[in-house]
Amino acid sequence: MEKKTLYLPHELIILILLKLPVISVIRLKWVCKLWFSLISDSQFASSHFEHAASHTSKLVWLKFPNISSRDFEASFSEASPSRELNFRTASRCPVIKGSCRGFLFLHSWVIIYLWNPCTGFHTEIPTSPFGSKLNSAAMNHLYGFGYDHSRDDYLVVLYIPDFANSSSHLEVFSFRDHKWKEIAGTHGPYFSYSPGGLFFNGAIHWMVERDDDVQLIVAFDLMERELLEIPFPDEFEPSVNLDVWVFGEFLSVWTKKNDTLEIFVMKEYKVHSSWTKTLVFRLPIIYHDLQFSYFIPICLTKSGDIIGEANDCFMRLNAEGQLLEINSDISNTSGSKTVIYTESLLSLPGGDIQQV
Amino acid sequence: MAEEVSSQMNSLSISETNPSSSATISLVSGDDIVFKVEPTIAKEMETVQSFIDETDGKITTIPLPNISSHDLPYVIEYCEKSIAGKITKEFEAEFVKKLNNEEVKELFLAANYLNIKKLLDFLSQVIADRIANKSVEYVRRYFGIENDFTPEEEAKLREELAWTFTGVDPDDEDEN
Numbered sequence: 248m249e250k251k252t253l254y255l256p257h258e259l260i261i262l263i264l265l266k267l268p269v270i271s272v273i274r275l276k277w278v279c280k281l282w283f284s285l286i287s288d289s290q291f292a293s294s295h296f297e298h299a300a301s302h303t304s305k306l307v308w309l310k311f312p313n314i315s316s317r318d319f320e321a322s323f324s325e326a327s328p329s330r331e332l333n334f335r336t337a338s339r340c341p342v343i344k345g346s347c348r349g350f351l352f353l354h355s356w357v358i359i360y361l362w363n364p365c366t367g368f369h370t371e372i373p374t375s376p377f378g379s380k381l382n383s384a385a386m387n388h389l390y391g392f393g394y395d396h397s398r399d400d401y402l403v404v405l406y407i408p409d410f411a412n413s414s415s416h417l418e419v420f421s422f423r424d425h426k427w428k429e430i431a432g433t434h435g436p437y438f439s440y441s442p443g444g445l446f447f448n449g450a451i452h453w454m455v456e457r458d459d460d461v462q463l464i465v466a467f468d469l470m471e472r473e474l475l476e477i478p479f480p481d482e483f484e485p486s487v488n489l490d491v492w493v494f495g496e497f498l499s500v501w502t503k504k505n506d507t508l509e510i511f512v513m514k515e516y517k518v519h520s521s522w523t524k525t526l527v528f529r530l531p532i533i534y535h536d537l538q539f540s541y542f543i544p545i546c547l548t549k550s551g552d553i554i555g556e557a558n559d560c561f562m563r564l565n566a567e568g569q570l571l572e573i574n575s576d577i578s579n580t581s582g583s584k585t586v587i588y589t590e591s592l593l594s595l596p597g598g599d600i601q602q603v
Numbered sequence: 604m605a606e607e608v609s610s611q612m613n614s615l616s617i618s619e620t621n622p623s624s625s626a627t628i629s630l631v632s633g634d635d636i637v638f639k640v641e642p643t644i645a646k647e648m649e650t651v652q653s654f655i656d657e658t659d660g661k662i663t664t665i666p667l668p669n670i671s672s673h674d675l676p677y678v679i680e681y682c683e684k685s686i687a688g689k690i691t692k693e694f695e696a697e698f699v700k701k702l703n704n705e706e707v708k709e710l711f712l713a714a715n716y717l718n719i720k721k722l723l724d725f726l727s728q729v730i731a732d733r734i735a736n737k738s739v740e741y742v743r744r745y746f747g748i749e750n751d752f753t754p755e756e757e758a759k760l761r762e763e764l765a766w767t768f769t770g771v772d773p774d775d776e777d778e779n
Contacts (some may be wrong), residue, residue: 251735252705252744252746253705253708253709253712254746254747255708255711255712255746255749259711259712259715259727260746262723262724263727263730263731263734264731265727266688266727266728266730266731266732267731267735268735270767270770271734271735271736271767274739274762274766274767274768274771275734275739275742275765276748276760277752277757277760277761277764278739278741278742278743278746278748279743279748279749279750279751279752280751280752285764327769327770330766330769418713470731494739
């Protein structure tokens with residue numbers, strides 16, 4: 248057969264690049280200058296992210312002083328080993344508070360960073376004028392990071408409860424406007440053990456305790472810019488081991504009492520009557536009679552297994568709570584959490600302040 | 604192997620005439636082979652259909668100078684399966700198994716020229732799968748692209764992108 252090479256026009260090259268996973272696309276920046284500019288284009292990054300077939304999700308956690316990531320869909324033993332993501336800043340090592348559309352939301356004392364580990368895009372947001380006036384320990388501040396589809400904007404949310412005055416302060420930082428804006432009204436005050444916030448369905452969710460000791464979820468809707476309460480299921484008993492997470496495509500709460508894990512799922516978002524007790528099982532015993540001192544469900548895999556974190560290891564359980572696999576390469580630093588991170592080529596509005 | 608299959612299909616398509624349908628569309632490949640297809644097949648090919656529409660259906664012989672008689676039967680086969688709702692993973696796997704890299708690109712260009720969205724979408728995924736785990740050098744050869752970076756730019760890129768090189772397949776002999 249005669250040896251010839253067919254050339255494809257740009258628009259067809261783009262169709263192919265849109266189907267590739269993020270890591271392959273980034274590698275192929277090196278093909279030639281044209282490909283480099285095609286792949287670096289922000290419009291291409293958006294199209295690539297909207298193309299759901301090419302999404303790759305990973306677990307990301309802080310293994311001091313580095314941030315590590317690994318696959319979780321395939322078995323831990325078959326997947327490639329965890330990779331260290333190099334986040335270098337002058338300041339101390341930040342903790343992970345959340346993740347959205349390929350960005351990690353990192354927090355170090357009063358500094359907030361947004362970082363896309365795939366592209367190296369990295370930005371630091373200015374301290375809020377209100378937050379900087381506070382001399383109080385930032386321990387009970389709630390943070391969140393998410394995306395407002397209606398405005399194509401990313402927002403950082405900061406909630407500061409004021410228990411002394413039964414009041415609170417709420418403000419958002421818009422990347423489009425590049426400034427903080429206060430949200431009027433009094434909410435709560437709420438206290439939370441997991442101040443990172445969960446971005447789901449256009450809103451940031453925190454598991455909180457109101458000042459009347461009632462446990463519930465509060466959600467900040469990024470489009471409406473308002474905070475609202477989502478009460479727990481009626482049959483939910485107060486607990487100290489619980490949090491809000493995502494079960495497949497649903498908002499969910501889990502609670503652990505002794506060695507029993509209960510999972511409730513909100514089948515229809517914000518519809519209280521749709522809360523359903525979905526799973527109840529006893530956590531497995533791994534070392535003779537030694538129980539886990541803690542267990543935190545992180546996500547549900549496509550095949551319906553639960554990935555959780557316990558005693559510095561990741562565990563894979565099936566829906567009956569049977570232990571399928573253990574991977575012991577984590578040691579999350581206090582205040583940081585393991586998040587699910589979806590790789591992307593996206594940048595934030597307002598430009599790259601500083602390349603890592 | 605691929606040659607054999609396609610020549611068989613050629614003869615099938617050419618000899619196949621349907622007397623009950625007067626509106627059969629004749630597609631003429633770049634190398635002057637006539638393929639008679641049902642109007643429903645032509646509908647799948649937007650470029651062909653708009654040509655027919657523009658002439659109010661009076662012209663039913665359509666020259667396709669950019670498409671060879673080697674590629675056209677594949678395109679027709681895919682459209683037939685698509686109309687019948689029989690595009691399955693198995694069919695698609697079989698369909699591309701017999702195509703080498705150059706043939707896939709040829710078909711991809713044909714699908715683009717004929718504006719067949721499903722085929723275009725499918726073939727872009729096929730090509731993506733074939734290059735996803737390949738080295739940069741392999742991909743350059745695959746698309747016939749010259750490296751136009753300076754050695755200094757190369758050194759910088761190599762360092763920046765080093766993390767993306769894990770899991771890359773060793774370059775085997777190119778298939779075509």
